[in-house]
Amino acid sequence: MTKILELQDVTKVFHIGSMISRLKITAVDHVSFHINSAEIFGLAGESGCGKSTIARMILGFEEPTSGKIIYRGKDGKPVAGKEVWRTAGVQAVFQNPFETFNPLRQVEHYFFEAVHNFRLASSHEEALARIDKALEAVGLSYKEIAGRYPSEFSGGQLQRVSIARSLLTEPSLLIADEPVSMVDASLRMSIMNLFRELIERFGVSVLYITHDLATAYYVCDRIAIMLRGNIVTMGDVEKVLVEPKHPYVELLRQCIPEADPRRRWTTKVQLAESEQEEYLRVGCKFAGRCPYVMERCKREAPRDVYVDGVLVKCFLYE
Ligand SMILES: Nc1ncnc2c1ncn2[C@@H]1O[C@H](COP(=O)(O)OP(=O)(O)OP(=O)(O)O)[C@@H](O)[C@H]1O
Ligand SMILES: [Mg+2]
Numbered sequence: 001m002t003k004i005l006e007l008q009d010v011t012k013v014f015h016i017g018s019m020i021s022r023l024k025i026t027a028v029d030h031v032s033f034h035i036n037s038a039e040i041f042g043l044a045g046e047s048g049c050g051k052s053t054i055a056r057m058i059l060g061f062e063e064p065t066s067g068k069i070i071y072r073g074k075d076g077k078p079v080a081g082k083e084v085w086r087t088a089g090v091q092a093v094f095q096n097p098f099e100t101f102n103p104l105r106q107v108e109h110y111f112f113e114a115v116h117n118f119r120l121a122s123s124h125e126e127a128l129a130r131i132d133k134a135l136e137a138v139g140l141s142y143k144e145i146a147g148r149y150p151s152e153f154s155g156g157q158l159q160r161v162s163i164a165r166s167l168l169t170e171p172s173l174l175i176a177d178e179p180v181s182m183v184d185a186s187l188r189m190s191i192m193n194l195f196r197e198l199i200e201r202f203g204v205s206v207l208y209i210t211h212d213l214a215t216a217y218y219v220c221d222r223i224a225i226m227l228r229g230n231i232v233t234m235g236d237v238e239k240v241l242v243e244p245k246h247p248y249v250e251l252l253r254q255c256i257p258e259a260d261p262r263r264r265w266t267t268k269v270q271l272a273e274s275e276q277e278e279y280l281r282v283g284c285k286f287a288g289r290c291p292y293v294m295e296r297c298k299r300e301a302p303r304d305v306y307v308d309g310v311l312v313k314c315f316l317y318e
Contacts, residue, residue: 004173004205006034010067012053027053029229038199040206042216045226051209055177059092088118091166095178097158101150107161108145114168134164156187177209192219217241225249228285235310245312247290292316
């Protein structure tokens with residue numbers, strides 16, 4: 001299997017607050033994982049655990065404080081302030097399609113603009129063919145979008161249009177940060193199925209970021225679960241979610257009604273400590289909420305261990 005993208009020991013530190021009360025937040029704390037070609041890799045966890053920060057670093061909007069992001073075997077370090085590798089090969093699908101497009105602009109302009117910017121065609125006919133092909137991949141056609149404004153589409157349709165726009169450059173990786181949370185529940189699965197179809201047809205990979213374990217379970221091959229900047233467990237989606245090893249996943253699963261991972265996870269996990277307290281913890285970040293907490297967990301950070309092929313960061317397994 002080919003690795004499309006690899007994060008090696010990536011850390012991102014933010015400094016917030018005034019000069020006097022400056023607070024250091026390690027939003028992403030020594031994170032390593034890779035995404036294979038033609039797979040959906042999930043990144044899940046509660047709000048604020050660092051998912052979007054990872055997405056922003058992969059897309060080059062944010063630079064890691066330390067660590068490496070390797071795309072197709074090449075270090076993705078920005079060159080003279082410009083990402084050299086991000087442009088065509090890695091594309092983003094954002095949460096709210098209505099924010100992706102300017103309401104006063106016909107959506108087709110975005111397509112022609114991308115064709116122009118990436119020099120994807122040498123004539124108008126060629127551009128049209130390219131645009132039609134991208135739209136066809138999401139079950140639409142150029143005819144269906146021509147002359148239309150964002151408000152003339154449903155949320156689900158517009159998200160498809162946005163995905164088609166990302167496909168124009170024939171990327172090898174789509175970064176989808178909460179791509180269906182603004183989409184009607186009835187259409188959510190059709191977008192998830194579309195991702196699967198794109199993988200089968202074009203061999204793209206998808207980083208699917210979500211706080212919704214049910215859709216993650218439905219669509220992902222492998223998954224990483226984050227807690228306060230750390231990946232606490234990672235592996236085959238079935239093994240990570242259905243036979244949870246890390247106590248945090250057990251807790252997350254209890255928040256899915258009727259313990260059915262296919263159902264949507266709506267309730268927010270009860271926070272035992274403030275977000276800041278948890279971030280600043282020296283030991284395991286979950287120690288304050290863990291039913292199995294030991295003295296050691298409060299003092300030391302657990303190492304990564306492998307249990308049944310699944311990475312688990314927990315002293316229960318050391
Ligand atoms: N530009 C920034 N400056 C300061 N702090 C930031 C910045 N961006 C993110 N953070 C902080 O980093 C942490 C992780 O944020 P991030 O947006 O990555 O979380 P998330 O997992 O995507 O959450 P959500 O599920 O709510 O989207 C949060 O505590 C957030 O406040
Ligand atoms: Mg986010």
